[in-house]
Amino acid sequence: MAVHGPVFPEIDPDEISSNPSGNRTFGEVVRSRLSRRAALRGGTAAAAGFLVAAGLNGGAASAATAPAQAAPARGGHRGLLGFEPVPTSSEDAFTVPEGYETQVIIPWGTPIRPHGPRWNKDASNSAAEQAQQVGMNHDGMHFFPLGHGREGSRRGMLVLNHEYVDQQLLFPDGDAEMTAEKVAKALAAHGVSVVEIERGRDGTWRVADSRRARRVTGATPVTFSGPVGADHPALRTGSRPLGTLNNCSNGVTPWGTYLACEENWNGYFGTEDASWSPTAAQARYGVSTSGFGYRWHLADPRFDLAATPNEINRFGWVVEIDPMNPGAIPVKRTALGRLKHEGCTVTESRGRVVAYTGDDQDGDYIYKFVGTGSWRVQRALGRSPLDHGTLYVARFDDDGSGTWLPLTHGTGPLTTANGWADQADVLLRTREAADAVGATKMDRPEWIAVNPRNRDVYCTLTNGSGWDNAVTPRQPNPYGHIVRWRERGRDHTATTFEWEIFVLAGDPAHDPSVELAPEDVFGSPDGLGFDDDGRLWILTDVSNSTQNLASRGHENIGNNQMLAADPRTGEIRRFLTGPRGCEITGLAFTPDQRTLFVNVQHPGEATRAWGEPTPADPRAVSNWPDFDPEGRPRSATVAIRRTDGGVIGA
Template sequence: MAAQRPVFPEFDPDDVSSNPSGNRSFGEVVQQRMSRRAALKGGTAAAAGFLVAAQAGTGTAAAATPAGRGGGGGRPGGGSPRGLLGFTPVPTSTADDFTVPEGYETQVLIPWGTPIRPGGPRWRKDGSNSAEEQAEQIGMNHDGMHFFPLGNTREGSRRGLLVLNHEYVDQSLLFPDGAEEMTADKVRKALAAHGVSVVEIERRRDGDWHVVDSRRARRVTGSTPVDFSGPVKASHPSLRADNEPLGTLNNCSNGYTPWGTYLACEENWNNYFGTQDPSWTPTASQKRYGVSASGGGFRWHEADPRFDLAANPGEVNRFGWIVEIDPKNPDAKPVKRTALGRVKHEGCTVTESRGRVVAYTGDDQDGDYIYKFVGHGSWRVQRALGRSPLDHGTLYVARFDDDGSGEWLPLEHGTGALTTAGGWADQADVLLRTREAADAVGATKMDRPEWISVDPRTKDVYCTLTNGSGWNSAVSPRKPNPYGHIVRWTERGGDNAATTFEWDIFLLAGDPAYDDQVTLDESNLFGSPDGLAFDDDGRLWIQTDVSNSSQNLASKGYDNIGNNQMLAADPRTGEIRRFLTGPRGAEISGVTFTPDRRTMFVNVQHPGEATTAWGTPTPENPRAVSNWPDFDPEGRPRSATVVVRRTDGGVIGS
């Protein structure tokens, strides 16, 4: 008898599609291809084959390369590749703790409220820090991050700049009295807790990492002055507002460039805007982006007209961009690079192709798309000419075809449907309405595209699709798809700038107790893949973000999976092992390494947030769900960066 499948979790805003187009969904593509799949032979798919999930009984993901491409990573002469994973997997957990394998040690570093410089404003455990103090402290809800070494490999592996995003704020924990009443002071503090932190850290003789005094330390918040570059200028009529261009909000994942800058990615920016004006109605474009009078529950528009859609309509168009920050120049303004499009950017993964910059980004909403930006010419030449390589290039959106092929469709004014006669004024208009432009050219609807990572050995590209709602145009191999999956593609000729590709499913996540399509086992079962990153050895690190409305619940099919976690995969062998588990209510998000790969930094986001399984924090009891990491009987849970090291000083994961 087949296992009973769970009811899909209660929706969060990202699970509700705002895509009304008739474009084909990835689910429809998958179903047609699955009906024609060939047998798997020797770990490599036949030309019309289809790679799904794990090999039965092995607890491993599909290890073959995409259809039509030879295997990579094996030993000369056809021998089996040596595995990359050398640790004992940890079990699932429902404890309010952070657990790593035997032989590893951890250190909590820079939790929310830590001064960005020694001697700065101290954290107040009752949440009473002012907006001005918060602007000099580490922000809330850590997400994507990157370590920029200061010095050569040896020196840079013990000293560098850690740059990290703060995606959003939990207003019930941010303020001593919670969020029932919204005031201008509360909006200012919330803005100060958003954005990006830059801190200098070093590893000292005691073996621990410490924040050190640095002229480079700074906060970029929701109130920091910013510039715009590319086709959409700050002076564009759609961006005119009652205030100068300010801030960055809802920065989820990140990227970094070959020239040493950091990319912050604005995701659910629509949630911060609303209005109480009964005469206001959203335009078609605003509906496409989920902009509404009620907003996402922050209610800032009640206390600050900057976020009132009726009073200050241009401000909302200043968000939804990739933001470039120079971590080594504290005087440089953050710049919103508009040539990369305006969507709900989950991240921005940058690689190179014959000197050109290539940047991948997912639009994290059910039924939206995967994008790629390809720079014009050598990025080094562009830089030498005083131009940004992210201002000059072509933006594409992906179409996945049912024979395992795919095509990148250009989003260029004057091309295909994107003409003046078709209602598109110019390239700025295309970029301001990127979602609608992608609808018009026929992109493939996806299952909440999240993080994207490029294999440093093969240049294959991987993308997490965290889950799908099961609406009529399902966007996954399952309908519904409560557990998510990981898709992989190979660009034609191994060239990341190519306009065609071949794709497969690398992994189908889930619990075989509820879905008999899943063949993961107790050492690696998981759901809702989100964070994704390769290390330089080729290990693929997978982080999860199971919704707090589903976490730990049998009624949602998540009772065996436990708290959110991070796993490591070896794409050459398909092996996957669970590396760590997080505290209650938390998401595991953000990972980066020192150059010697002997220190890993991992973020724990929103521990203690309201969950169906554990309860809801209140001003009277902010510890109702979690008290991690301080476990102070009078404190509150705090997002934090955790340092992970092997006790013998070896390479992480090996």
């Protein structure tokens, strides 16, 4: 996800690389392979726009040639997409195809239990009240059914992340003055919401009273497990570990727990101490004196880099949360590495747990964790499968092959002689370890999804800032793309794979290499997920510094949106568009696939096209979803259903 700090930035911080290594960029790899194919095919590869060999099921077909209606594909297969696409939009509205209906549920400030503190539309709720309400800026989520069959699709625990806060909208008077109470409220608006919801006989969803409902915030007690234990010297601050911050996307384990992923945690820290300067490891994670401008360190020494230097080491992890046990302490699973986790997609292979994660910053990497032995045996022995295994980082090679490089102490350059103390040190400095082994720089790796039909893996690469070594097929790459790979033998524990570009996003009016039809254009793919039928859902996050602007080549793309793709045919159709200033994110289905939950994050945030909200005028950009003349825009979850009760997208 892009970072949208309390002050509208010239550029999103995660579009600025903090990677000083000389490792090859993904762009160099793609260009090299394209050059070799062009020589062999007389240049037809360049004309095709599909930038690497179609080694996986023949590659993605051009959306420009896709039929308007779902039609038989190769092998007699009918396309998966059975809805009429919606056009792009710059309106302050949420739009879905004809034959679908929507319901806004659990917007920011909704009490997590029906009788909890009500949301005040002037944002005057206290920190204590916010801790009992749904947080701000909804992101990744999952629906955990309560019951089997129809009951499991009618009632369940909806667990969702809250990535960050907009302090101009969070406080009645904005953030001109920072106080301890404001920091406490901001911490309470972060984290994760666990809410029980149910669908009534009238078809609408509502919050149910539930003993399982809870908030995990930036002030909730947490613990650590794995090679970097809670007693590790790098985590010691004199106080117990608290909270989780900047939870972006998510994951779900086979044993039914939720994984919240800490992304841009570095932005919350700062200092006024002029003598402080970052270490090499801190600089590699983008730690700076000002962070993203939150200024929490002015009111809480926990976020002062000079006063509490080890606090930053407590963030950058994947956090495991039990949605069914409100008394369970969240656990930060350190074997998965410390970085800016966009998400953590978990799958199984040969009885072992495998977890994929992207590090969302320009020039950073894609990782994979492979558990040791059967996860069921590990659980039976009372051990977490996420504490025992090997963390790898990806190298993409010119010929369309790839290798997973182990980040294991004592292997390759990660030795004591080279300054690596032990495995805990490797994990605390995961980015530097990946630099050392020669991983391939990528263009902001974000969500990762595994196709349930053939086990192929997909990753969104949102965009690139255009720095000297471009990390994508374009330099710069303002629109992003999606890469997919197949692990050797379709075994996710394998250490080699074959890769290709699935789709190059953008607008052919500005980039002729884009093969999308004008009516199907999109930019900055971010969220990603499959449904059980094999449809690939793509959610976008075009930055508000770019959205709707002709000067940035985005006048035809409009507001952020969600699209569906058929991986077998390459057909892509736009399924929905969001209101002004928002990002479309989060993706969850009920088991029967008849309700789709999608999150609308930061509607009404500052944009170059529409302006900037202020305490005096919080509705300057958007008034979605309440459209209350005395209110303000709110992130929210939208429940989408077909009016005929059918499967979403079919």
